[in-house]
Amino acid sequence: MSKSDAGILWILLLIFIIAGCAHSPRGESSPPVQGQALTDAPGKTAFMTVMPVSDAAVTPQEPSAQKDDPFHDEYVDDEDDARDLHKDEKVSIADPIEPFNRAMFLFNDKMYFWVLKPAATGYNAVVPEPGRIGVKHFFDHLGYPARVLSCLFQADVKGAAEETGRFVINTLWGLGGFLDPAAGESLNLQKQDTDLGQTLGVYGVGHGFFIMWPVYGPSSPRDSLTIVGDHFLYAPSYIDPWYARFGVWSYEKINSASLRIGDYESLKAAAIDPYIAMRDAYIQYRMQAVKARKEKSLLFKYSAGAGQKE
Amino acid sequence: MKKWFTIGSVLIFFVLAFSCHAAGPLATAETAVGKVIDVLRDPQLKSPASKEAKKDKLRIIYKDMFDEIEFSRRTLTRNWNKFTPDQRREFVDLFEQVLEKAYLDKIFDYSDEKIEFYKENMVSDKQAEILSKIVTSSKEIPIFYRMILKDGKWKVYDVVVENVSLVQNYRTQFNDILASSTPEQLLEILRKRVKEH
Numbered sequence: 118m119s120k121s122d123a124g125i126l127w128i129l130l131l132i133f134i135i136a137g138c139a140h141s142p143r144g145e146s147s148p149p150v151q152g153q154a155l156t157d158a159p160g161k162t163a164f165m166t167v168m169p170v171s172d173a174a175v176t177p178q179e180p181s182a183q184k185d186d187p188f189h190d191e192y193v194d195d196e197d198d199a200r201d202l203h204k205d206e207k208v209s210i211a212d213p214i215e216p217f218n219r220a221m222f223l224f225n226d227k228m229y230f231w232v233l234k235p236a237a238t239g240y241n242a243v244v245p246e247p248g249r250i251g252v253k254h255f256f257d258h259l260g261y262p263a264r265v266l267s268c269l270f271q272a273d274v275k276g277a278a279e280e281t282g283r284f285v286i287n288t289l290w291g292l293g294g295f296l297d298p299a300a301g302e303s304l305n306l307q308k309q310d311t312d313l314g315q316t317l318g319v320y321g322v323g324h325g326f327f328i329m330w331p332v333y334g335p336s337s338p339r340d341s342l343t344i345v346g347d348h349f350l351y352a353p354s355y356i357d358p359w360y361a362r363f364g365v366w367s368y369e370k371i372n373s374a375s376l377r378i379g380d381y382e383s384l385k386a387a388a389i390d391p392y393i394a395m396r397d398a399y400i401q402y403r404m405q406a407v408k409a410r411k412e413k414s415l416l417f418k419y420s421a422g423a424g425q426k427e
Numbered sequence: 428m429k430k431w432f433t434i435g436s437v438l439i440f441f442v443l444a445f446s447c448h449a450a451g452p453l454a455t456a457e458t459a460v461g462k463v464i465d466v467l468r469d470p471q472l473k474s475p476a477s478k479e480a481k482k483d484k485l486r487i488i489y490k491d492m493f494d495e496i497e498f499s500r501r502t503l504t505r506n507w508n509k510f511t512p513d514q515r516r517e518f519v520d521l522f523e524q525v526l527e528k529a530y531l532d533k534i535f536d537y538s539d540e541k542i543e544f545y546k547e548n549m550v551s552d553k554q555a556e557i558l559s560k561i562v563t564s565s566k567e568i569p570i571f572y573r574m575i576l577k578d579g580k581w582k583v584y585d586v587v588v589e590n591v592s593l594v595q596n597y598r599t600q601f602n603d604i605l606a607s608s609t610p611e612q613l614l615e616i617l618r619k620r621v622k623e624h
Contacts, residue, residue: 187496188515192507209599246564387529389616390600397599398591405590
């Protein structure tokens with residue numbers, strides 16, 4: 118290789134460096150941060166010192182010092198809409214009975230701290246976690262009729278088949294539902310996270326408004342169907358006499374609470390207004406759940422994600 | 428000799444070319460979370476006495492990981508404009524302290540659960556959603572990081588835990604408060620929150 122070849126190579130090298138840096142994903146439209154930009158990007162510095170600077174490339178468009186201060190930057194709706202990839206998620210719900218709901222929120226709060234949490238904590242100390250998870254599996258197992266019906270109503274045939282497969286396998290090989298071998302890696306039949314309220318949601322029925330039920334917690338007229346449906350489609354609802362039924366029901370509540378101690382406390386600790394925080398979390402959670410169910414439904418699969426199919 | 432010169436040049440080219448590019452969003456988020464876990468696992472910081480030292484270390488990591496101004500702006504949306512620059516500065520600062528209080532202790536509960544980063548959704552050149560999950564003995568908790576590219580660096584501006592977006596959740600709360608209160612009153616509420624405990 119001759120000397121001139123080496124020279125050409127060096128020039129090529131420089132061009133590559135410059136090209137590489139020019140394409141580096143620096144925020145093109147973000148407000149130009151002067152001074153800082155020159156020091157925090159090593160490539161750019163090299164570029165500045167080596168090359169005679171062409172004005173168009175580097176001259177900042179807005180030399181005002183105030184522009185650099187993000188605290189002076191006004192919030193612009195359009196700008197944010199363009200940037201906000203999740204603008205469809207700006208969800209909200211009407212809350213015409215807010216005073217009632219807030220009273221119920223307070224009631225549930227006291228119920229949790231005075232009754233449910235002490236019971237669950239005591240129970241926690243006696244029954245080790247694997248046992249409690251087993252009990253949860255067992256009660257989940259009994260929820261099969263409500264879930265499979267929801268799947269069928271939503272035209273999610275695959276989900277209904279998976280649920281049925283799970284039911285058979287876990288009844289036979291999961292000690293009647295205490296274990297969940299069907300969800301293991303080899304079978305991978307996951308529990309379908311669905312209920313009747315979501316079924317209405319899949320068909321486009323809106324929430325209506327927000328209701329905070331005592332004991333049951335956040336809901337809406339639409340989602341209250343789940344409470345009704347779960348009553349009729351859930352075997353323990355038919356236990357006789359009533360106090361045995363109440364005993365089983367309480368036990369299930371305590372068991373599931375024992376696996377979630379701390380969740381409610383965190384929500385409360387992080388919130389500025391815990392009631393609004395819970396209402397919003399519930400609505401966001403339900404909206405995503407309905408969206409996920411729609412993508413599984415044979416009727417809505419293609420219309421739901423038509424715009425953004427992978 | 429010339430051969431070495433050529434190889435050397437090519438090597439320099441690669442090194443410079445790659446250092447020019449910012450790390451991708453998934454790598455950025457994963458590295459930051461990895462650093463957090465390293466601090467939590469550090470045997471030298473295990474004793475309760477070193478809790479403050481641990482907090483200091485974590486603070487450095489999340490300041491680098493999050494874009495707190497973007498976070499505040501997105502929770503306030505149009506209300507941001509009702510705040511004066513000084514009020515904005517105070518809001519960002521107070522909000523950060525509220526979040527730190529609520530979540531830092533929660534992070535200390537971490538006990539070797541598996542954290543998986545499994546997908547990077549590029550929404551545009553400058554926005555991405557990183558999907559991760561925490562696998563515990565009884566369930567999987569999905570955690571998504573929404574990231575934005577600013578000055579060549581990917582920063583987190585929203586965290587979505589179990590399909591609930593933090594920004595959206597606070598947006599609803601602040602909207603509700605600011606519908607009937609002034610920015611100054613909201614700041615007062617936040618000041619009280621920070622002083623509690």
